[in-house]
Amino acid sequence: MKTTTNIAVDIGNSAIKLALSTEEIIHEKSLPLVESDWQISAAQWALSHSDDQPLAWHIASVHPQATKTLTDHLGTNFPAAKVKLMTWCDVPMEPNVDEPDRLGIDRLISAYAATLQSEPPLVVVDAGSAITVDMVTADRKFQGGAILPGLGMQFASLAKGTASLPLLDSRHKKPHYPAKNTEDAIFSGVLTAAIAAIDLLIAKYGNHVNIAKEDVPVVLTGGDAPFLSPHLQHNHERIDNLVCRGILGLQS
Template identity: 45%
Template sequence: MKRSSGVIAVDVGNTAVKLSLRPQGADANPAFAMNLESSCRSFALDRPRWDESIADWIRDQDCGETSLAPQEWRIASVNRRASDQLCKQVERSFPNATLRPISYRDVPMSIEIDSPDKVGIDRLLSAYAARNRYAVPLVVIDAGSAVTVDLVDASGCFVGGAILPGLNLQTTALTMGTAALPTIDWTNADPLTIPGRNTVQAIRLGVLTSVTASIDRLIAHYDCGFDGATPQRVVILCGGDAPVISPHIKHEHVMHPHLVCQGLLDLG
């Protein structure tokens, strides 16, 4: 009997690499699915020798009951340079590992957009993972460097969506284009001040409102395309900035982290 592989799901983004693990032999273990949160780790791309840190972490995990050997690395990337660097590190550190770059052809769902090969693989995997866990239709929001607001229709088909700059991209654009503006710490959980009484408060209010109001407006636009007065759709929110924007989205939604990695682990 062929030995099942340990799967390392890798979401290579613009600012960080996120990993989730499924140990060898855990394919059908429901307890593992419940513990996905504890198996996830994020590595910032501005961290020195981040690729070596990933290899060290995998070595630490690959022991005892959590054996990953033989390893299959499923890699979804929107950052070619970072994924190339990681693949070289994997080849050096784990010469017996299998590298499996994921494309839209690997995602078993209908994709009804103009150029499936050009859509971000992270968007497709998030939609796929959400469809596997919630009733359709779905609105899937991924709040990262960019914010994507995508629609899965009532037949379970990915039909596209919208892309807008995320919190950090918007604040970076402000600081680059305007003199003497301060840096904004989006981990600050202080409530919004309306109206803002200083520059930091004003930027936080303006940028956060622009993102969340756009999300609410897009959901309303999508709702107009459903049959019936009250669309029975679910809104799913994931991504690194999800905890920041969630309290300010008016539409009811479900927070579900690590959807991209879950989509990778769902693949056959």
């Protein structure tokens, strides 16, 4: 009997990330949702790493339309594949929030995955299309957190909401204080706002559990993590593809 290969899928607002583990090696792939036929590329990538084993797709998504695109493709072309849409009930971590059904599954799985790396209490920062800063207490309960616009969303908002400001197309810049041109001023302002918000939230969460801010473990993930990491005041561990790693951890 063939062993099933578990495919971890994290569908965000702008990209789909996939991961699977073979012989203790984790293979990972990211595809932008604006890419033509991304669902075909995702399925082909998974098949190429499955060693001809049956596939079981474990999907955590915050993008309903993209989820339908992928599941429709799998159902039509791979009817034997197992497909599971994950909910908070699949995660062994109690969400201490007002409406668990409305909690982004990516936030809860990231928090669970972070506890596999560090002992709580801890803070998880996911810097994607939106930036989330969430808290897990020592009793391993997800306590909620904060959501703010990601770097790209802030850049786009400034360009769309003003008559003259350009849309920045690169994050490969350094902040300048004070900045001497419009592009540097936008980048410096947006980056500094995000960093200041994250650092302040970490400090406030530390106060919530009576721990000095410098002693709060912080896990940083997300597509913009490489750009934020050098500027954060708090010590942190950067772990890429945290949601997919959490999904794989749940299947082991």
